Structure formats: structure tokens, C-alpha cells
Amino acid sequence: MIDGFNFAYLDEATKRMIRRTILKAICIPGYQCPFGGREMPLAYGWGTGGIQVTASIIGINDTLKVIDQGADDTTNAISIKNFFKKVCKIETTEDTEKATIIQTRHRIPEKKLSENQILVYQVPQPEPLRRLEPKEQETRKLHAYEEYALMHVKLYEEISHFGSVIKTYAYPVRTNKRYITDPSPTPKFDNPKMDFMEALQLFGAGRERRIYAIPPYTSVQSLDFEDHPFQIQTWDERCDICGSNNSYLDEIIINDKGEKKFICSDTNYCEKNLKT
Amino acid sequence: MEHVGFKNKTFESQEAFHLILQATANPGKKVKFMNHNYSQEDLHISSVNIIFTLLDLDTNVFIQSAQENIISNFIKLHTGSPITKNKVESDFAIVTHGDLDFESFNDGLDQYPDKSTTIIIQIQSMSEGEDFVLSGPGIKNSNQITLRGIPHNFKEKINSNSSKFPRGVDIFLTCNDELISLPRTIKIIN
Structure with a gap:
């Protein structure tokens, strides 16, 4: 842990304020709670809201996983993980099952989350x-x-x-049959995972200074019409690495001729799938 | 006491908050505070943990208690929170004695329902007494709790509070070192 900083970077008064906001946000599922967002040592748009939420809930026994578009090994994910290693000296992991807190930019892991996990979303625009x-x-x-x-x-x-x-992406949902909520720019493929999810979902928007939450076991419905029901994306292809045909696939252009491959967006899922 | 609030503010408040968060995300779930280092005669251990974790200069506190002065001094010393006599002005309320109705507290505004009061009610028991079956967000199917020493017509009061959603007060029930959280979304179905 580096000297001169409080555990988890934020000062205790700020954490207290954010903690009070998180509790109110859970009590009013889907409602955007204003909070006194602080300046963080990275630019808006890189996850300042998510980091503030994570910093306010994280403890020394937590294991943190950070994903960026499903990947554990991208710049944003690695930087945020390094940040928390520096200011908290906590364990980090790429394994979805081992994490107690998962901070995410725009994906929900393919692996079903459990009751003792918390999913923290980085949100650019909280207002649907x-x-x-x-x-x-x-x-x-x-x-x-x-x-x-x-x-x-x-x-x-x-x-x-x-x-x-x-x-x-950012396909609007109705939380607990009341507030229309922005699921952050996750692909609509992930929307059904939010419905009655066992893990607590917290959303932090740093620039817009809003926190909202979806408690576990809460109804989250994607908006649709009876004659045009909500549908998720499907692919004819399989993942080029692990062969999965039921995960969210990224399209990768591999050469100048425009040839392409499809691979899992969730790197940890892909890796585990490959092993089994 | 030489210090105010938690001795090790960072870690003790994080541990306590983690429990409060669990309780609020899973209404009806009984959580137990392991930190017994701080006590005050008229307040339960769980109430003290909540007070130290969530209260500060920015939160107005209303107190309803036979020991109002003692509790008020305790809170002023340890958190610096302004004490108010006006229920509607309060961000937090601490109720240790007497009946109460939720209506007289702040239930927020239509556009800012988060501006409502969080009421900490100290009760006598969470293992014997009257049974209540809860349902709402955070509860898988339903959840049963057993309480004694709660406000009169508790079921009616909770249900009329949740019928006002998104407005309404949020409730922490505390007993010794235990906490049950009842957000405004929760209904008592039986």
C-alpha cells in the first residue's frame, strides 16, 4: 500500500457519504441517487463512478475482478486493478467465481453470479x-x-x-416494475441476466454524479411490445478459440482482406471453457 | 474514552458497512455485528455500529428515547451530527422507547425520494414474539422474521409505508448485536 493515502484512496467522510447513497439506492431500486462525486486520479469516462463505489465497499478480505468489455486483460481493467492493488493491497483475480466484487465496464460475466458477490457497473450516462x-x-x-x-x-x-x-446496447429496462433504468452500455444480450440476479448490482456514474442499484432477486424487464417481444443477439458462428455457441461473441478483423473471426468477449469464460 | 467513533475508523467502519449493506440488500436477513468494542448503556451494539458507520456532520438526527439527553450527547460527541427536534428534518431517527408512526417522518419528495428519513428502531427480541412474512426486492420467495417490542400495528404501518413507493421511510431494526433492515420496498404479506 502506498504511503500518504487512506485505504481505498477516498477519505472516510467521502466513503460515508457514498455508503449512505448506496443504501438509499438499494432501498429505491432503479432510482438515480445524486451523490457528491469526487475527482479521481483518472479521466471521466474511464470508470470514476465505478471506482468510487468499489472504493466505498471494498475491505481487506475482498477479492476484486475488473473487466472491460468482458476482458480481464485490457488497459482499463488492468489499470483499475493496479490502482486498487496500490491503494488497498487486496487480492485481485481473473476468476469470476473467486471474486467477491466484480467491477465491470459494459459486460456481465457469462458465469452466473452468486449471492455473496457484488457487481459494480461503470456508467457513462445514467439517465435512460x-x-x-x-x-x-x-x-x-x-x-x-x-x-x-x-x-x-x-x-x-x-x-x-x-x-x-x-x-x-444500453437497452432500457424496467426495475421492480417501476423505474426505467439504463443497464449501462452492456449489450442487450446481458439484459436477461439482470432479472432476479442473485448478486447485488451497483451502478456508479462519476461525471453525472449518480448512483443506482438493483438488489438481488429483483424483477428487471427489458421494454418491449406484445407483438414485438424482446430478443437477444444470436450468432451463426462459434467462438474461434473455445468453440462456445452460447456466449457473447466479438467480431475480430484479422487481416487486410477483411477476413474475420469471432471470439468470446468474456475472456475468463473462454479460458475455462477451453480447459474443460 | 479517548477517541471518538471507531478507534480504527477505516477498517471497523468498512466491516460494519459490509454488514449493513448485506442486511439492506437482503431484507429480513439477520446480520450480527462482531464488533462489541463500543457500547452505550441505552443503545444496542448494532445501533452504535450503525451510528459510527453512517452518521456525521451532514446528517440530522432525531432521537425518541427516555434517555434522550444521554444519547444526544453520545451522538454529538462521536459523530458531530446535528440533533433535531423536528422529525421531518431528520435524515436519521433513533427510537429506543415508545410507539411511533412512520407518517410523521420525512418520506422524501416525488422527484427525490432518497431524501427520506432512515429510522433505527431498537426492539426487544428478534428470536421470539410475533411472526411476520416479508416479500419484496432482495427476497427470493419470502422471508420470515420474529420480532418483539415493535411499534403497534407494525404490519399495517409497514404496508402503508411501502404503498407510497417510491416515497417512504427506510427502517433498521436493531436488537443487541443484530440488525434487520426493512427498506420501503418491503411488504408484510402475513
């Missing part, structure tokens, strides 16, 4: 209605009065223009 209504005062009212027609009209218009909802 922002592109439809730019004013914060207005979106607050829309949420308060459960006035979600705008969102349904948007989805309807996509269907009438394109034949289906074209949003493939």
Missing part, C-alpha cells in the same frame, strides 16, 4: 431518457410521475422505421 429529454428537471419529473410514454414512442418508432428495435 436523456436523449429524449435533455433537461434534468424534466426527466426527474418523468420518473417521479412514471410518465414513460416518450420511451415507448421511441421504441415504437424504431419498429415502424426498421421493423425491430435497433438499440443493441
Whole structure:
């Protein structure tokens, strides 16, 4: 642990404030709780919200896993893991099952999470209605009065223009049959995993200074219409490395001729799948 | 006591918060504080752990107790929280004696339901007394708890509180070193 810093970087008063916010966020599933976001030693957009949430809940006995688009070995994931190693001296892991806290940028691990794990999302824009209504005062009212027609009209218009909802990531969900919530820009492939997930889900948006939460065993429904039910992505291909046909696949261009391969986005899942 | 609050603030408050977080994410689950190092005659160990972990200069505290002065001095010394006589102004309320109704506390605003009061209610027992079956987010199917020394018409009060969702108060029940959290989403179904 480096000298001159408190455990987990944040000072105790800040942690207390964030902890109070997290508790209120759990009590009101899907509601965006404002909090006094601090400046972190990395740029907005790199996970400042997620880091503040993780820093407020992490203890010396925790094991941290950080993923970026499902991968354990990308710049963002490694930097955040190194940051917590430096300021907490905690164990980190790439193994989804061994982690007690998983901080994620835009994927939910393929492996089902358990009750004693916490999933922390890094969120760029917590407000699902922002592109439809730019004013914060207005979106607050829309949420308060459960006035979600705008969102349904948007989805309807996509269907009438394109034949289906074209949003493939950050696909809006309804949490506990009340608040429309942004699942952060995870692919809609991951949305069904959020429904009645056994792990606690916490969302931190650093620039926008919002924290929201979904408790374990909570209903999370992707918005859809009876005649146009919600569907996740599917692939005709299999993972080029492990051969999986049921995980989320990334398309990789491998040469100048434009030839491509598909590989699992979840590197830990892929590795384990390869071994078995 | 030579120090205020936890002696080792960083780690003791993280441990306590971890338990409070577990209790709140899993309503009805009884969690036990292992930290018995801090006590105050009129407050249970779990209440003291919550007070040290969550209260500070930014939280207004309302106290309902036969020992109001003693508790008030204890909180002022250890957390610096302003004490208020006005329930609606309170971020946290600590109730050790007497009946209470949740209506008179702050249940937040339509647009900011998080501005509501969190009420810490000290009760007599979490192993004997009246049975309640809970359901709501965080509970797999249903969860049964047994309580004694709770406010009158507890079931009606909890259910009328949760019917106001997203507004409403959140409740911590404390007894000795144990805590049960009842967020506003929780209904008593039996």
C-alpha cells in the first residue's frame, strides 16, 4: 500500500457519504441517487463512478475482478486493478467465481453470479431518457410521475422505421416494475441476466454524479411490445478459440482482406471453457 | 474514552458497512455485528455500529428515547451530527422507547425520494414474539422474521409505508448485536 493515502484512496467522510447513497439506492431500486462525486486520479469516462463505489465497499478480505468489455486483460481493467492493488493491497483475480466484487465496464460475466458477490457497473450516462429529454428537471419529473410514454414512442418508432428495435446496447429496462433504468452500455444480450440476479448490482456514474442499484432477486424487464417481444443477439458462428455457441461473441478483423473471426468477449469464460 | 467513533475508523467502519449493506440488500436477513468494542448503556451494539458507520456532520438526527439527553450527547460527541427536534428534518431517527408512526417522518419528495428519513428502531427480541412474512426486492420467495417490542400495528404501518413507493421511510431494526433492515420496498404479506 502506498504511503500518504487512506485505504481505498477516498477519505472516510467521502466513503460515508457514498455508503449512505448506496443504501438509499438499494432501498429505491432503479432510482438515480445524486451523490457528491469526487475527482479521481483518472479521466471521466474511464470508470470514476465505478471506482468510487468499489472504493466505498471494498475491505481487506475482498477479492476484486475488473473487466472491460468482458476482458480481464485490457488497459482499463488492468489499470483499475493496479490502482486498487496500490491503494488497498487486496487480492485481485481473473476468476469470476473467486471474486467477491466484480467491477465491470459494459459486460456481465457469462458465469452466473452468486449471492455473496457484488457487481459494480461503470456508467457513462445514467439517465435512460436523456436523449429524449435533455433537461434534468424534466426527466426527474418523468420518473417521479412514471410518465414513460416518450420511451415507448421511441421504441415504437424504431419498429415502424426498421421493423425491430435497433438499440443493441444500453437497452432500457424496467426495475421492480417501476423505474426505467439504463443497464449501462452492456449489450442487450446481458439484459436477461439482470432479472432476479442473485448478486447485488451497483451502478456508479462519476461525471453525472449518480448512483443506482438493483438488489438481488429483483424483477428487471427489458421494454418491449406484445407483438414485438424482446430478443437477444444470436450468432451463426462459434467462438474461434473455445468453440462456445452460447456466449457473447466479438467480431475480430484479422487481416487486410477483411477476413474475420469471432471470439468470446468474456475472456475468463473462454479460458475455462477451453480447459474443460 | 479517548477517541471518538471507531478507534480504527477505516477498517471497523468498512466491516460494519459490509454488514449493513448485506442486511439492506437482503431484507429480513439477520446480520450480527462482531464488533462489541463500543457500547452505550441505552443503545444496542448494532445501533452504535450503525451510528459510527453512517452518521456525521451532514446528517440530522432525531432521537425518541427516555434517555434522550444521554444519547444526544453520545451522538454529538462521536459523530458531530446535528440533533433535531423536528422529525421531518431528520435524515436519521433513533427510537429506543415508545410507539411511533412512520407518517410523521420525512418520506422524501416525488422527484427525490432518497431524501427520506432512515429510522433505527431498537426492539426487544428478534428470536421470539410475533411472526411476520416479508416479500419484496432482495427476497427470493419470502422471508420470515420474529420480532418483539415493535411499534403497534407494525404490519399495517409497514404496508402503508411501502404503498407510497417510491416515497417512504427506510427502517433498521436493531436488537443487541443484530440488525434487520426493512427498506420501503418491503411488504408484510402475513
